[in-house]
Amino acid sequence: MPSFIADSLPDHWGNKVFNEWAKAHNISTRNLSALDRLAYIGRRGMGALEFLPPAAEEMEQPFKVEITELYKLAQSALNEAKSFKAEAHPDLLIESLFKVGTSAGGRRPKAIINLNKETNECYSGQVATPMAGFVPMIIKFDEQLDVPTTRIEYSYYLMAREAGLKMMPSSLMVGEKAAHFLTERFDRQEGKKIHIQTLAAMNPSSDSYEDLFETACRIGILPSEQKQLFLQTVMNVLGGNVDDHNKNFSFLMGSDGVWHTAPAYDYTFSVDPSAPGYMNRHSMTINNKNSDFERSDLLELA
């Protein structure tokens, strides 16, 4: 399987949803190949790649979303011990989560939606470009952990913006019981799909910031945009974002075929204070180190 397709396959969270959905449909996931999974993604994937014919075209129809309902279901998907079938309208809900919860990557529970920021009205965001007034977004659900992850991610977003790091407009959706993190999608612009690739897809063995910059140079990223990447590097070090693995950097292609760095995302405090030190090392190295960076390491990279 060529690595550029890797971003389109369901990731940790997407597979969790996929597996629960398959269970409800008596589909054995052991017999599903990567191609089968891509066919289920169909035209619903992130970025611009589409896989035709889709295994289930009806998955692509937009529908109205009740965030609280979707959130409840996402919570039960997280807690695999609870059966989806215990829900009041299992089929309807599990189909909904499947349609909006399988394509976006990452480990944390999330969904792709089209949101009207004025009215908070929400539609699913699989394929269709939004109606006027609706913005394509990723919603990262409140996980109700001891640590308020979504609030921390939002405060890091504010800090990063203040430091001049390019990030998509983001906000917190605060309800009585939960605070969800919302971020606008950079792979949808003016109703069009934008081709994106993570560093992982472009250079699967990359495990250092040197690899990140080497890849950026290879695809012709302009110095001004490399400066953004360097700012992001410094912010990751200063902010304790140790979850800086190669899927947390992306490049996007303009309509003229020129590559650009994508806005930064998943910028948050990812040190676990209760874990031993060796667990809190950066995922990617700088100057062959993955902790205790000094100014000289960053300057060496620069």
Ligand SMILES: Nc1ncnc2c1ncn2[C@@H]1O[C@H](COP(=O)(O)OP(=O)(O)OP(=O)(O)O)[C@@H](O)[C@H]1O
């Ligand atoms: N604003 C955005 N627009 C388009 N795609 C995005 C955006 N933000 C994130 N993504 C894509 O979705 C994936 C998951 O997002 P994110 O990294 O925020 O989730 P996560 O679950 O916190 O990840 P992790 O597993 O690294 O903790 C990213 O790897 C990236 O490919």
Ligand SMILES: [Mg+2]
């Ligand atoms: Mg991530």
